Amino acid sequence: xxxxxxxxxxxxxxxxxxxxxxxxxxxxxxxxxxxxxxxxxxxxxxxxxxxxxxxxxxxxxxxxxxxxxxxxxxxxxxxxxxxxxxxxxxxxxxxxxxxxxxxxxxxxxxxxxxxxxxxxxxxxxxxxxxxxxxxxxxxxxxxxxxxxxxxxxxxxxxxxxxxxxxxxxxxxxxxxxxxxxxxxxxxxxxxxxxxxxxxxxxxxxxxxxxxxxxxxxxxxxxxxxxxxxxxxxxxxxxxxxxxxxxxxxxxxxxxxxxxxxxxxxxxxxxxxxxxxxxxxxxxxxxxxxxxxxxxxxxxxxxxxxxxxxxxxxxxxxxxxxxxxxxxxxxxxxxxxxxxxxxxxxxxxxxxxxxxxxx
Amino acid sequence: xxxxxxxxxxxxxxxxxxxxxxxxxxxxxxxxxxxxxxxxxxxxxxxxxxxxxxxxxxxxxxxxxxxxxxxxxxxxxxxxxxxxxxxxxxxxxxxxxxxxxxxxxxxxxxxxxxxxxxxxxxxxxxxxxxxxxxxxxxxxxxxxxxxxxxxxxxxxxxxxxxxxxxxxxxxxxxxxxxxxxxxxxxxxxxxxxxxxxxxxxxxxxxxxxxxxxxxxxxxxxxxxxxxxxxxxxxxxxxxxxxxxxxxxxxxxxxxxxxxxxxxxxxxxxxxxxxxx
Numbered sequence: 001x002x003x004x005x006x007x008x009x010x011x012x013x014x015x016x017x018x019x020x021x022x023x024x025x026x027x028x029x030x031x032x033x034x035x036x037x038x039x040x041x042x043x044x045x046x047x048x049x050x051x052x053x054x055x056x057x058x059x060x061x062x063x064x065x066x067x068x069x070x071x072x073x074x075x076x077x078x079x080x081x082x083x084x085x086x087x088x089x090x091x092x093x094x095x096x097x098x099x100x101x102x103x104x105x106x107x108x109x110x111x112x113x114x115x116x117x118x119x120x121x122x123x124x125x126x127x128x129x130x131x132x133x134x135x136x137x138x139x140x141x142x143x144x145x146x147x148x149x150x151x152x153x154x155x156x157x158x159x160x161x162x163x164x165x166x167x168x169x170x171x172x173x174x175x176x177x178x179x180x181x182x183x184x185x186x187x188x189x190x191x192x193x194x195x196x197x198x199x200x201x202x203x204x205x206x207x208x209x210x211x212x213x214x215x216x217x218x219x220x221x222x223x224x225x226x227x228x229x230x231x232x233x234x235x236x237x238x239x240x241x242x243x244x245x246x247x248x249x250x251x252x253x254x255x256x257x258x259x260x261x262x263x264x265x266x267x268x269x270x271x272x273x274x275x276x277x278x279x280x281x282x283x284x285x286x287x288x289x290x291x292x293x294x295x296x297x298x299x300x301x302x303x304x305x306x307x308x309x310x311x312x313x314x315x316x317x318x319x320x321x322x323x324x325x326x327x328x329x330x331x332x333x334x335x336x337x338x339x340x341x342x343x344x345x346x347x348x349x350x351x352x353x354x355x356x357x358x
Numbered sequence: 359x360x361x362x363x364x365x366x367x368x369x370x371x372x373x374x375x376x377x378x379x380x381x382x383x384x385x386x387x388x389x390x391x392x393x394x395x396x397x398x399x400x401x402x403x404x405x406x407x408x409x410x411x412x413x414x415x416x417x418x419x420x421x422x423x424x425x426x427x428x429x430x431x432x433x434x435x436x437x438x439x440x441x442x443x444x445x446x447x448x449x450x451x452x453x454x455x456x457x458x459x460x461x462x463x464x465x466x467x468x469x470x471x472x473x474x475x476x477x478x479x480x481x482x483x484x485x486x487x488x489x490x491x492x493x494x495x496x497x498x499x500x501x502x503x504x505x506x507x508x509x510x511x512x513x514x515x516x517x518x519x520x521x522x523x524x525x526x527x528x529x530x531x532x533x534x535x536x537x538x539x540x541x542x543x544x545x546x547x548x549x550x551x552x553x554x555x556x557x558x559x560x561x562x563x564x565x566x567x568x569x570x571x572x573x574x575x576x577x578x579x580x581x582x583x584x585x586x587x588x589x590x591x592x593x594x595x596x597x598x599x600x601x602x603x604x605x606x607x608x609x610x611x612x613x614x615x616x617x618x619x620x621x622x623x624x625x626x627x628x629x630x631x632x633x634x
Binding site: 218222223224227228230231233234235237238239240241242243244249252301302341 | 432451452453454456462463468469470471472473477481482483484486490492493494496592
């Protein structure tokens with residue numbers, strides 16, 4: 001009290017009262033989950049979850065498993081980076097899975113090889129027009145534009161018609177899935193050129209995910225864009241009164257989310273060497289789950305990309321751990337649902353506690 | 359102090375010849391705002407001079423906050439002229455008004471809960487290291503230092519400016535909102551019921567900050583329902599009633615009862631007789 005010049009104000013600042021950043025809690029949860037799986041595996045399977053138990057393979061850790069854990073979450077992780085920014089503004093994006101499916105179909109049809117094993121690939125979508133064996137830049141640019149356009153449409157509807165993001169992106173979710181099916185009347189699009197196939201080959205999805213995560217971490221932390229994203233999610237009225245062009249900013253956020261969906265679609269179709277209309281179903285919910293598990297508050301304004309990356313890793317460890325325990329996929333989904341609800345409950349509790357403290 | 363006043367504005371943008379701007383910092387003529395059929399603000403002629411602290415009083419719905427929203431360009435006025443700092447102005451939006459030097463502490467605190475003190479002070483006008491449009495790099499260090507200087511000027515002490523707003527008390531939040539005005543060397547500060555939600559001690563703290571502004575010669579428009587506060591802090595009281603100004607009183611010539619009579623409609627100054 002004595003440190004205020006006017007002698008009042010109650011400006012107590014007690015370091016011990018400050019809560020740890022949400023990411024620290026997420027990181028601890030990640031470690032705990034790994035430990036639980038390690039113990040379960042030792043007891044039930046008589047094997048180690050993370051450590052290398054085979055003598056003919058070098059290394060301390062089970063490298064193959066680590067790779068699988070990261071690889072299987074990296075593509076949805078790319079989507080989650082965009083969804084994270086949308087949630088930070090207090091919005092939601094339900095369209096990302098469908099956008100991935102649609103973009104994968106469209107991009108892949110411009111990436112098809114003209115010949116398979118010396119035979120003409122007559123089933124290629126644009127074979128009759130001769131649009132086969134195109135340089136890889138064409139399907140990539142088309143894919144990025146396609147994802148960006150979906151995000152732009154979402155953003156324009158949300159910012160200028162004031163319909164809730166839930167409805168706008170729900171509409172896009174249904175429409176984009178419809179377009180994906182209409183594109184080839186439901187037929188899969190396969191056999192990409194080798195250069196397109198190399199985009200998502202091996203550990204490339206992980207590298208792309210990591211680069212994008214670092215890029216968006218820096219953008220959110222050090223740029224005006226990031227500051228305004230948090231400000232809008234934190235107090236939209238305050239952001240508007242401070243002179244931030246809230247509508248334009250929202251369009252930008254949703255457009256970037258669409259762009260990231262486009263990138264995910266390219267990587268996914270390239271990795272699988274095929275695109276199908278049903279690709280990416282439920283990805284939007286997995287991406288939202290990763291963000292929420294990573295401590296992104298659904299009410300907006302709080303959370304970081306680091307949190308989302310940790311959330312994605314938790315997601316990967318759980319799926320991998322269940323698979324290793326030879327549990328059915330049904331159980332995985334049931335537990336996944338419980339974890340999402342649990343993460344939101346935890347977030348609410350955290351907010352109430354910080355509100356009660358102030 | 360009158361050096362930056364442009365007194366030779368001509369044509370439609372000129373103030374009435376009988377009333378040169380002189381050291382007037384803000385003047386409105388015939389300021390009017392309609393919301394559809396609701397006439398929230400009618401023909402308001404108002405002025406405030408450099409260094410002056412003017413109180414705006416009136417019942418709920420009298421037009422006080424509407425008046426503030428017009429001069430800060432949060433809303434677009436229906437009719438009327440505004441001169442600020444010697445210039446005829448018609449701001450595009452709140453940012454333009456802030457850049458011109460009108461700083462407002464809003465009734466609903468315009469602070470983002472999850473951001474810290476410098477972030478909130480510079481919200482919407484961040485200091486940039488490199489200008490890359492929306493992806494411009496922020497200069498955190500410069501903003502922190504400017505924040506510290508602003509807090510010193512107002513005598514506000516906040517132990518850790520990197521603490522987020524959600525971890526602060528109501529008084530601290532109000533201090534941050536007020537410090538925002540000091541950081542930017544505003545030419546006119548407007549406070550819309552700054553102490554309405556505060557306790558006794560916190561109110562005292564905010565009032566002390568207002569006195570500091572007075573000592574520094576910063577003009578202030580204070581909207582308040584608190585008669586003691588208005589009498590303590592302001593030179594002049596302008597009373598609004600049903601969208602119109604009904605009295606313009608110097609503090610020395612009036613007292614609490616008199617002001618209440620104007621607020622409730624028991625009295626109207628002769629020159630504002632049309633208001634009734």
